[in-house]
Amino acid sequence: GTVGHRNTTKWDVRSSQTANNTFNPIRALVDEMDIRPNPEKKVITLSLGDPTVFGNFQPAEQVLQSVVDAIKNGKNNGYSPSFGHATARDAVAAYVSVQGPEVNGGDVYLASGCSDAINMAISVLADPEDNILIPRPGFSLYETLSLSQGIHVKHYDCLPEKSWEVDLEHLESLIDRKTKAIVVVNPSNPCGSNFNAEHIRAILEVAENNKVPILADEIYADLVFHDKSFHSFSSLSSSVPILSCGGIGKKFLVPGWRMGWVVVHDRNEIFGSEIRTGLVKLSQRILGPCTLIQAALPGILSTPEACHQETIAKLEKNADLLYEKLRIIPGLKPIKPEAAMYMMVGFDRNHLPEFKDEVAFTERLMCEQSVFCLPSKCFKYSNYFRIVLTVPEDQTEEACKRLEEFCLKHYKP
Amino acid sequence: GTVGHRNTTKWDVRSSQTANNTFNPIRALVDEMDIRPNPEKKVITLSLGDPTVFGNFQPAEQVLQSVVDAIKNGKNNGYSPSFGHATARDAVAAYVSVQGPEVNGGDVYLASGCSDAINMAISVLADPEDNILIPRPGFSLYETLSLSQGIHVKHYDCLPEKSWEVDLEHLESLIDRKTKAIVVVNPSNPCGSNFNAEHIRAILEVAENNKVPILADEIYADLVFHDKSFHSFSSLSSSVPILSCGGIGKKFLVPGWRMGWVVVHDRNEIFGSEIRTGLVKLSQRILGPCTLIQAALPGILSTPEACHQETIAKLEKNADLLYEKLRIIPGLKPIKPEAAMYMMVGFDRNHLPEFKDEVAFTERLMCEQSVFCLPSKCFKYSNYFRIVLTVPEDQTEEACKRLEEFCLKHYKP
Ligand SMILES: Cc1ncc(COP(=O)(O)O)c(C=O)c1O
């Protein structure tokens, strides 16, 4: 018996604080929004960060065939080491070595999607009560994962008037003794920005001066438009320790396959063996990503460059179309994207005074025009909405028309 | 400038306590063991809980074909809801409803392997400083996951002389105000035990009387030998709230594919919506298992029963062989398994006094006979070693011979 230990007369089961604190701001906000479309107009969804939903972006045949081969081979059904098979890690190492300093398979830790990679990277660097610095506007997963573990986040500003470059002074002002990482997302979701080498160097200098490691989310590496170049953070520093997170979901158009990685860049041995051991230990919690996709990685990662060029060309075409159409709509101010799959569009509250904020704006846009965009509140930012560049051209064009009608109706000169 | 905030003169990056506390006892122990084989004898590995390593257990053709079909279909590359696609959840619901009370897709939360399912189940029930009760001897993942999050574990004893049934008094004595779950693993790794209905009811009564939910790890459901039946915990209670964790890795012989699930059994609405909401939130951290495997689930789970019967027959044959041979070796005391893929073998230190513990025993067995088994210390238990039942028959027989030679050599009457 346990009398005295425990109230045994009635059930009282509650969900943990850990679960309660696992908070996805996009979900929470969208669930609370009033998003009833206009029944007279077909809905156009410009909100989904999944390039596969419309069918206009398809993975290359080689990507699919590589998994079929992995199944046929018959040797890829057992457990892998929790941080990934050596051949898969080697393939990732060769692949990312093109973008920056050479790494080898031992520097690569596979994960179940870039989300899990980010989870491992945050978890290995920060403990409850520590903090990490994350961009604003920014992808919400960093906050979700941190708060879930009792790690604090502080938001540094990115500046629309400077193509979303980081406000370096603001960034530096946030650093304190408990800051365990500067998170950079380049190219950016939700901004579609792509930092130039000089700006990356400036961020690295802040990291170096304050001795804070960089966690670089580079899942959109290489998805940059034709006249821009992607620079990885690791390619521009040999002294700042960097954990670079990536994955195949976006570039190879298979986000559901859940394959990501953390690459350790540590040429000055500042992370030393401790961080690597930590990543190995953390990987043992769920034992790594699907072995079929691991076995397919060498094939997937060697998909001909032409396939990616086609993807990029389509994204860029949509970006140009949107930018040209939206910039002449009174009250709107699109920020031209240079990479990734998104663009941010500002709206001028002085001229669109009916809408008290971007949530009100996007709700009414849905209600009147059946066009759905994410309000920038999802990214901890005000007065913008995000449009994805992955929607078929005809729908993108129709959406622009409706946005024009909407703004003309509500514009106050 | 941040002078005063932070020492900026030298790097000092350490891995988090979270990572340091993520401790896999098997890895830690095996890494420290002295396991150099006898160069004159070919190594026989009886330690690996992966049924696919020897090639004698192969997934059914339908299992493989279901994934090929999922790829060919072309519609399974995008994100799923983080807790799984409705069709996949429905397929799991139909599958587990055969073993117990009927559930529907809404009761199923998919995860990246049973490990991730267990992680979600522990995380949703317990916070740092809470505790969960876990079996001894027992599978180490519960401890790894709990300690990683600052959740305490308390071990309750299972009794070899009672076919590894739970010492119910000991179990109940451990319950206190901070106990958030009783973890049961049935059939068991490492014991190969399978509880009868009466014993399960007795455990449920302890849970009911103390108002503690059950976390049932039923990944070896149905892998029970011919004259035994599997009873799920949920089939024998309508009042105790139960989270049942499972997956396809073991029964369908594809542990690398990382597909598992938590099924919520809550007919009295004790978990209510809170635990379900918590599971949804937790699933948003890494966005669910591979969508190709999700799409293949209806096909995988409807694999003809004959395939499983063949698997079970092979396991049972090996179990019989091992049991019959080992029980007559002086100094050894195998406990007959009734399910799963493992058996525990005790050794009598009175008659094998050279070995101060099971680690010394298994090290020397490797050194002299090139046979490797896991010492029960990996499972927080003493004076046993674990043998897997998935090794090809000829190697199993050879291992028995060597064990006999070894024991005869060291036996003191
Ligand atoms: C910046 C960024 N990082 C990480 C992720 C997550 O990637 P994955 O789907 O591989 O987990 C996303 C997904 O949208 C993203 O936009």
Ligand SMILES: Cc1ncc(COP(=O)(O)O)c(C=O)c1O
């Ligand atoms: C009792 C038990 N539960 C859970 C697991 C983990 O299963 P999975 O490989 O699906 O993560 C194992 C693996 O050996 C196990 O023995």
